[in-house]
Amino acid sequence: MVSDVNRRAFLAASLSASGAAAGLGLAGAVTPASAAAAAAPSAAPGTAARPVARIRMPDVRVRPEARADLTETTLAEAAQLVRRGRVTAEELVTAHLERADTFDGTYQAFNARPVEAALARARAVDAGDVTGPLAGVPLTIKDNFFTAGVPTTANSTIFADFVPTYDATAWRRLSNGGAVMVGKGQMGPLATTRATLPNGTVTTVNAWTPADPTTDPGGSSTGPATSVAGRMACSSIGTQTGGSIILPANRQNLTGLKPTMGRISLHGVVPLTYTRDHVGPLARDVLDAAIMLQVMAAPDPTDPRTQGLPRPADYITAARPVTDRRGRVRVRRPTRVGVPAGYLKSFTGEALALQTAALADLDAIPGISLVDVTYPDDWTLLTGTFNAVRLPERSEPFLRQLQADPTAFGVSLTSWVQGLFLSADEWITGQRAKHRLLRDVLDTVMADCDVVLQTSVVPFDILGLPELGFPVGFGTSSAGPDTLPVGAVLGGAPYEEERLLEVVAAYQAVTDWHLRRPADPAPAARAARRTERPRLTADEVARLTA
Amino acid sequence: MPVSAADLTDEELTAFVKARLLVSGFDLSLLPTTFDPATGVPTQDTLVTSLKGFVRSTPGAINTWRPASGEATDEDLYAQQVAPPLEYPSIVEAWTGKVDA
Numbered sequence: 001m002v003s004d005v006n007r008r009a010f011l012a013a014s015l016s017a018s019g020a021a022a023g024l025g026l027a028g029a030v031t032p033a034s035a036a037a038a039a040a041p042s043a044a045p046g047t048a049a050r051p052v053a054r055i056r057m058p059d060v061r062v063r064p065e066a067r068a069d070l071t072e073t074t075l076a077e078a079a080q081l082v083r084r085g086r087v088t089a090e091e092l093v094t095a096h097l098e099r100a101d102t103f104d105g106t107y108q109a110f111n112a113r114p115v116e117a118a119l120a121r122a123r124a125v126d127a128g129d130v131t132g133p134l135a136g137v138p139l140t141i142k143d144n145f146f147t148a149g150v151p152t153t154a155n156s157t158i159f160a161d162f163v164p165t166y167d168a169t170a171w172r173r174l175s176n177g178g179a180v181m182v183g184k185g186q187m188g189p190l191a192t193t194r195a196t197l198p199n200g201t202v203t204t205v206n207a208w209t210p211a212d213p214t215t216d217p218g219g220s221s222t223g224p225a226t227s228v229a230g231r232m233a234c235s236s237i238g239t240q241t242g243g244s245i246i247l248p249a250n251r252q253n254l255t256g257l258k259p260t261m262g263r264i265s266l267h268g269v270v271p272l273t274y275t276r277d278h279v280g281p282l283a284r285d286v287l288d289a290a291i292m293l294q295v296m297a298a299p300d301p302t303d304p305r306t307q308g309l310p311r312p313a314d315y316i317t318a319a320r321p322v323t324d325r326r327g328r329v330r331v332r333r334p335t336r337v338g339v340p341a342g343y344l345k346s347f348t349g350e351a352l353a354l355q356t357a358a359l360a361d362l363d364a365i366p367g368i369s370l371v372d373v374t375y376p377d378d379w380t381l382l383t384g385t386f387n388a389v390r391l392p393e394r395s396e397p398f399l400r401q402l403q404a405d406p407t408a409f410g411v412s413l414t415s416w417v418q419g420l421f422l423s424a425d426e427w428i429t430g431q432r433a434k435h436r437l438l439r440d441v442l443d444t445v446m447a448d449c450d451v452v453l454q455t456s457v458v459p460f461d462i463l464g465l466p467e468l469g470f471p472v473g474f475g476t477s478s479a480g481p482d483t484l485p486v487g488a489v490l491g492g493a494p495y496e497e498e499r500l501l502e503v504v505a506a507y508q509a510v511t512d513w514h515l516r517r518p519a520d521p522a523p524a525a526r527a528a529r530r531t532e533r534p535r536l537t538a539d540e541v542a543r544l545t546a
Numbered sequence: 547m548p549v550s551a552a553d554l555t556d557e558e559l560t561a562f563v564k565a566r567l568l569v570s571g572f573d574l575s576l577l578p579t580t581f582d583p584a585t586g587v588p589t590q591d592t593l594v595t596s597l598k599g600f601v602r603s604t605p606g607a608i609n610t611w612r613p614a615s616g617e618a619t620d621e622d623l624y625a626q627q628v629a630p631p632l633e634y635p636s637i638v639e640a641w642t643g644k645v646d647a
Binding site for chain 2: 157197198199200201260261262275305308309310378381385386388389395399402403405406407408409410411413414417418420421422423425426428429430431432433434435436437438439442463464465493494495496535536537538539542
């Protein structure tokens with residue numbers, strides 16, 4: 001919530017028990033030691049998050065279908081199965097690797113698969129040499145994250161031979177938690193559009209329509225999304241500058257979380273737009289997204305954007321549904337969900353029916369109330385044309401490459417050059433517009449609500465505010481009825497990720513969309529996997545770019 | 547009547563685009579003159595045409611905007627006092643103590 005007073009200072013002074021508990025940033029009971037630790041410095045900006053190894057994982061009921069097929073497991077289920085010795089990490093990882101062996105020729109979700117390294121790490125988990133909350137859990141890491149000793153290409157010719165000497169901080173924290181990287185996720189070249197080759201030829205398909213590469217899988221974290229939807233990894237991380245976590249999550253029936261700017265370090269991520277790049281999970285459900293966030297969220301000495309911020313909250317608990325005394329699912333705190341004027345008018349046909357039903361489902365959850373909100377007058381200008389203000393930020397870090405060999409940018413070149421055509425005063429005007437837009441959002445749009453449904457991912461990308469995308473049903477695709485995932489997007493106030501998690505945890509407790517998985521690619525689709533795939537032109541990429 | 551990029555002739559706009567590329571050290575001749583399927587990179591003409599469209603539509607839409615000050619007179623002068631630039635709005639919101647812990 002936004003406040004006119006410094007509530008953190010007030011909480012620190014009062015040392016309230018509830019404030020201390022809220023500041024833990026961990027699941028589990030409040031022990032005297034942890035309560036004391038939370039009470040004293042918890043409210044001070046810049047306080048370090050709890051070490052990864054001490055994050056307490058939730059106990060969950062492992063579904064029968066997950067026991068029967070390890071590639072069906074959520075991250076929480078998989079971690080629990082390994083933790084309790086029900087399966088070995090090698091069995092868990094092998095199941096996912098074998099599925100990728102069979103189907104990734106069709107999906108093309110990975111651009112590198114370090115199979116031997118993944119198996120070796122899984123065996124190290126089983127030997128007790130690698131431990132942590134994510135021990136043995138197979139993950140996909142988008143290929144714009146530095147991975148020490150493993151090529152990191154950002155799917156661009158520019159990085160074709162680049163092998164980093166260190167891990168991106170976000171991946172390092174997951175790795176320190178015991179996770180196993182089963183692949184580098186294919187992506188739009190330099191994180192621009194849906195995943196294509198650098199020359200624009202489509203690679204990765206939507207896991208729900210593997211025989212139809214024209215179905216938009218969302219971009220640019222396409223590979224991570226398809227790898228999780230296609231059950232070749234338990235979870236994944238991507239990046240978002242213009243919707244690239246939320247949109248692939250929505251289009252592939254996943255739960256995607258773009259946290260507030262600074263909540264997860266960007267150090268070791270190939271930059272697209274410094275002020276708008278975000279790291280976040282593309283996960284099977286809201287609990288998995290919360291676990292991933294819990295592990296990655298921390299101040300990082302190498303990224304000043306992460307410092308001096310409120311301590312990470314207890315995301316894992318926020319993502320656990322609760323019930324009232326009558327056993328009905330309720331939201332943890334009374335929460336007002338803002339519905340922008342004309343929200344439903346932005347949808348048609350099946351999507352309109354599904355979004356209408358989702359609103360009704362949300363409204364029926366005890367503790368949730370829907371409230372109308374209105375955009376300010378120049379909303380369209382500040383979130384539309386002003387979106388171009390991001391472009392100089394991609395030109396500047398790549399100017400040497402633009403000068404040396406612009407052909408290396410392939411189909412994505414145009415927007416990198418467009419950035420040279422906004423002057424410094426226009427860039428400054430854009431930063432002033434951000435200030436104005438922030439006040440518009442926090443003081444007007446969100447003045448009467450705690451979270452707000454989004455009609456576009458762009459405004460909260462511009463402002464660095466958190467967003468959570470989640471499934472709300474299925475429409476019709478070329479593969480038939482009920483095969484085209486439809487999602488909704490909730491936005492929140494700065495560093496209020498737990499509020500988003502609470503709402504979606506309640507929603508997913510009363511719906512089952514997130515439990516549905518796509519059918520395996522049919523033999524015909526597999527046979528046709530090398531057939532001609534569509535190709536994006538440079539002009540199309542310039543128009544669609546994140 | 548204010549002037550704008552719309553007043554540029556096509557030849558002037560082409561010259562501006564090519565001059566700006568040179569100022570930035572961008573060598574247009576490194577791009578192909580016909581479509582290259584191996585790289586998918588835009589041709590010289592495609593890029594220049596796209597950039598001309600960008601220059602016509604975008605900078606002017608940005609540089610004509612100013613935050614409203616709410617003052618009835620001397621609006622332009624008072625507008626200088628509002629909405630100083632924020633590169634990271636959400637982070638500033640936290641650093642200025644407006645976010646709950």
